[in-house]
Amino acid sequence: MKTKMILTTALTLITMSMFAQNNDGRIPAKGFAVFEEKGHFQPYNFSRHAVGDNDIQIDILYAGICHSDLHHVFADWGAEEYPMVPGHEIAGRVVAVGKNVTRFKVGDYAGIGCMIGSCRHCDACEHDLEQYCEEGAIMTYHGIDRFNDNEHTQGGYSDTYVVAEDFAIRIPENADIAKVAPLLCAGITSYSPIMQAGVKSGDKVGITGFGGLGHMGVQYAISLGAEVTVFDITEEKREDAMRMGASRYVNVNNPEDLKGLDRTFDFILSTIPAKYDMTMYMKMLKLNGQFGIVGLPAFRNMPSLTVADLIFQGPRKVFGSQIGGIKETQEMLDYSVEHNIYPEVEVIKANGEEIDKAYQNVLDGKVKFRYVIDMRTMK
Known part of the structure; x- marks a missing residue:
């Protein structure tokens, strides 16, 4: 009887505790x-x-x-x-x-x-x-x-x-x-600007920064038939970029890799989360090329473009993009699963x-x- 009373009391206390936690829903x-x-x-x-x-x-x-x-x-x-x-x-x-x-x-x-x-x-x-x-x-x-x-x-x-x-x-x-x-972040953040830019088969696309966002951008651009060049600051990711289907890998710390790239890209997507030379990439765009920016560094380490950069580089477009809306996020997820991305x-x-x-x-x-x-x- 005593054991039964102890068990009953314990169960009552547990039930009361659960009710206290959940009685407000x-x-x-x-x-x-x-x-x-x-x-x-x-x-x-x-x-x-x-x-x-x-x-x-x-x-x-x-x-x-x-x-x-x-x-x-x-x-x-x-x-x-x-x-x-x-x-x-x-x-x-x-x-x-x-x-x-x-x-x-x-x-x-x-x-x-x-x-x-x-x-x-x-x-x-x-x-x-x-x-x-x-x-x-x-x-x-x-x-x-x-x-x-x-x-x-x-x-x-x-x-x-x-x-x-x-x-x-x-x-x-x-x-x-x-x-x-x-x-649901890296995917949509790279997918959305690629779609905004209207990337299509045969376009020459640059992806700067080959991390969580960049490697998604590479896959989406390639799936659309673009010729993709990857930019990063190390040799360690060269093999990965080529394995994913990039046609070229550029180590920006190697001057030889940077030669001959001016006015060659239809679209460049920047995923870089640190300070970098934005003007260098602007110069790589063809006339009427587009530069999409999704990488957001710490405020204390923010890159910038001047008014002179925008004027003297002519009709090249610069735009930023923040994730995507719910409808586009669903579109991205369905596309990714369908194409095994x-x-x-x-x-x-x-x-x-x-x-x-x-x-x-x-x-x-x-x-x-x-x-x-x-x-x-x-x-």
Whole structure:
């Protein structure tokens, strides 16, 4: 009898604890966070908002490590809020759906990219460019979710996420799920400007910076029939570039490699996350060639073009691009799976030491080409 009473009391306490956690509908979550600028990753328990009528809940399987995660953790782009759970390259399974959800059902693969909300009614949103929302896109982490009590968003280095179905990406069941997550940032960030530039078969395309973004840009440009030249600062990636189908590799620290390149390219995509000579690449464009920029270095280390550069280089076009809208992101993912275009990844376990080590390798340029955290291994 005494044993039965003890068990009953224990079960009651457990039930009460679970009710205390969930009686407001919030979803318990756990992940890895930094608690100060340039801090180390540590386990972190927090919660997500309740699954609303138009929301889905995703159990996260894989989360990619993007270079921009490092910029936020290190406050390279301005003041940040801590604790911070980074991660905006998220792939997982749907485990709950709101009553109005029509695009997803429990058991489907689903992904989340860099943003989880926008006003939906401004000019940018009405043209499927939610990333440029006039009221501000809501970022997947380090953002303020004005539709959910202004809570601070936390990212994908965690076990679960709740998101409006309109900002979730459908992942085909036949996708290589361990490699999908980086497509939701690195993929769309390189795909979108290539599409904006109208790259077509026979075009001569340069991809500057051969990292997480650059190696995706190479694959997309080649899939469209372009002749691709890769630019980087080391010899270590030459073999990889040629293996992926590049017709030429240029080590910009080797003057011989740079000879004869002026006025030869229809389009150059810059993914470089550090200071570099932008004018050198402008000179490599044909007249009416285009220079697309997606690499965003730390503010203290920003490259620049002068008005003189723009005027004296003549009719060459320079434009920037920030990820892509939800519609284009879905288009990119479907295209990638159909054409078997994926990032080359190294999958690591979900623990603080592994993530810290991966960050250092990204800083040192030692990753080929994207780290992905297996969130299923989190204890």
